[in-house]
Amino acid sequence: MADEESIKTRLKLRPVAIDTYRENVAYLHRECSVYRAEGFQALAKIRVGCNGKQIEAVLNVVDDTCIVSPDELGLSEQAFQRFGEPAGQLVNVAQAEPPLSMDGVRRKIGGERLDYSDYQAIASDIAKGRYSKMEMAAFLVATGQNGLDRDEVLSLTRAMLETGVRLSWNEPLVADKHCIGGIPGNRTSLLIVPIVAAHGMLIPKTSSRAITSPAGTADTMEVLARTDLAPEALDRLVRMERGCLAWGGTTRLAPVDDMLISVERPLGIDSQGQMVASILSKKLAAGATHLLLDIPVGPTAKVRQMRDAMSLRKLFEYVGDRLGLHLEAVITDGAQPIGRGIGPVLEVRDVMQVLENDPEAPVDLREKSLRLAGRIIEFDPDVRGGFGYSIARDILESGRALAKMHRIIDAQGRQERRFEPGRLVFEVLAERAGVVVRIDNLFLAQTARLAGAPMSRGAGVDLLNKLGDEVEEGQPLYRVYAEFPANFEFAREFTRGRSGYRIGDAASLSKTHMEF
Numbered sequence: 001m002a003d004e005e006s007i008k009t010r011l012k013l014r015p016v017a018i019d020t021y022r023e024n025v026a027y028l029h030r031e032c033s034v035y036r037a038e039g040f041q042a043l044a045k046i047r048v049g050c051n052g053k054q055i056e057a058v059l060n061v062v063d064d065t066c067i068v069s070p071d072e073l074g075l076s077e078q079a080f081q082r083f084g085e086p087a088g089q090l091v092n093v094a095q096a097e098p099p100l101s102m103d104g105v106r107r108k109i110g111g112e113r114l115d116y117s118d119y120q121a122i123a124s125d126i127a128k129g130r131y132s133k134m135e136m137a138a139f140l141v142a143t144g145q146n147g148l149d150r151d152e153v154l155s156l157t158r159a160m161l162e163t164g165v166r167l168s169w170n171e172p173l174v175a176d177k178h179c180i181g182g183i184p185g186n187r188t189s190l191l192i193v194p195i196v197a198a199h200g201m202l203i204p205k206t207s208s209r210a211i212t213s214p215a216g217t218a219d220t221m222e223v224l225a226r227t228d229l230a231p232e233a234l235d236r237l238v239r240m241e242r243g244c245l246a247w248g249g250t251t252r253l254a255p256v257d258d259m260l261i262s263v264e265r266p267l268g269i270d271s272q273g274q275m276v277a278s279i280l281s282k283k284l285a286a287g288a289t290h291l292l293l294d295i296p297v298g299p300t301a302k303v304r305q306m307r308d309a310m311s312l313r314k315l316f317e318y319v320g321d322r323l324g325l326h327l328e329a330v331i332t333d334g335a336q337p338i339g340r341g342i343g344p345v346l347e348v349r350d351v352m353q354v355l356e357n358d359p360e361a362p363v364d365l366r367e368k369s370l371r372l373a374g375r376i377i378e379f380d381p382d383v384r385g386g387f388g389y390s391i392a393r394d395i396l397e398s399g400r401a402l403a404k405m406h407r408i409i410d411a412q413g414r415q416e417r418r419f420e421p422g423r424l425v426f427e428v429l430a431e432r433a434g435v436v437v438r439i440d441n442l443f444l445a446q447t448a449r450l451a452g453a454p455m456s457r458g459a460g461v462d463l464l465n466k467l468g469d470e471v472e473e474g475q476p477l478y479r480v481y482a483e484f485p486a487n488f489e490f491a492r493e494f495t496r497g498r499s500g501y502r503i504g505d506a507a508s509l510s511k512t513h514m515e516f
Contacts, residue, residue: 012088046095174287177193186337197242226413354396355401430473
């Protein structure tokens with residue numbers, strides 16, 4: 001009889017086809033006897049168990065038997081896959097105990113300094129799915145508002161690194177490159193990787209998706225090829241081609257980073273300490289021994305003052321040095337977008353023009369990519385200092401970089417679908433004649449995001465004028481592309497009466513650069 005009673009209190013597992021974006025969510029019907037007996041509340045956390053497996057999930061209560069019936073327990077897509085039991089399996093459901101590491105989060109909210117054991121416990125609980133998105137948001141806001149000192153950043157980086165797998169390439173020099181972001185169109189990685197790989201150096205570039213920008217490296221590369229590679233496929237690709245341009249989420253490299261990014265993106269936050277921990281934990285997990293870091297500085301960049309760039313560089317170097325990473329940070333000009341396109345399809349167009357040595361290729365994207373690729377090539381002990389740029393230029397101009405890029409695309413899985421710029425288009429016009437003296441990176445990035453980038457691959461902004469260009473009144477400054485009417489209207493309304501450009505005279509342009 002006891003066994004019969006136990007079975008009556010268990011529920012049948014049911015997959016619910018809802019993508020809850022990296023959050024485990026469970027569904028119980030309001031008339032469910034277990035829901036009533038246990039006194040569950042909506043948004044409480046519950047523990048689901050079966051055959052020695054357990055998973056914690058945020059509870060949603062439903063009234064529609066089309067979602068779950070009273071004798072069922074539903075799990076969202078991610079939770080169902082993570083749990084790993086078949087539909088119809090009987091499962092136990094109970095209240096979940098709050099993660100003990102939340103005490104550290106509450107202390108951080110109060111302004112206290114946390115130590116390594118605190119961050120280790122927080123990262124471990126996040127990786128195990130014990131934090132809801134609300135709890136992760138509390139952690140992110142606490143660390144962002146109250147700040148992290150350099151030893152806290154080191155502790156957080158180490159804790160995030162230890163939550164996932166760490167790749168090993170068994171080579172003394174594994175190169176990588178990263179930009180801290182904030183500059184639209186800055187798609188240098190898609191040029192640097194084939195150049196450096198063609199030189200023969202190992203450069204397994206794994207990237208996150210965009211957080212607050214209109215496109216990340218992985219978002220843009222997906223226009224050309226698959227980026228969601230299994231660890232075994234990634235290993236074969238890198239050993240064969242010496243490089244890749246992949247998304248790091250499928251390889252479980254510092255998975256806590258991806259889970260936190262899923263909360264950072266809708267909140268639109270990217271604090272300095274969290275950014276350093278995010279970047280370095282991912283790079284170390286990917287097996288990098290040498291990292292080139294791009295820190296753009298400009299009036300509307302993520303970093304706006306040179307002193308702030310120097311401080312950030314020292315923080316990166318401090319953490320990298322203590323974790324055994326050779327790190328070189330380069331401070332670059334972030335006064336305007338790099339290239340012409342902002343958004344995945346438009347950025348791919350710019351990249352391929354550079355690789356194909358097209359006379360129409362954006363010069364700034366080409367030159368910046370060559371300079372950065374040259375610095376990485378100089379990590380090679382057989383290359384004399386100062387010769388990296390000329391080696392990178394020769395690889396590009398000879399067509400070896402283009403050939404390498406096509407081999408990487410084919411090895412990752414070339415996209416069968418050909419993406420095009422969005423079918424809905426409008427232009428933003430100059431309000432007066434003069435010279436372009438300032439371009440607002442944040443404004444153009446927001447315009448591209450409102451147009452649908454990066455989720456809509458063809459959405460974005462195509463720049464027709466850059467700093468120093470002379471324009472006439474009514475001349476188009478840039479075009480905005482969208483794929484859906486709602487995004488089109490959002491972007492058009494956002495740009496109504498303002499452009500993100502300042503038109504002045506040559507003297508104003510000189511003053512702007514002096515200020516920078």
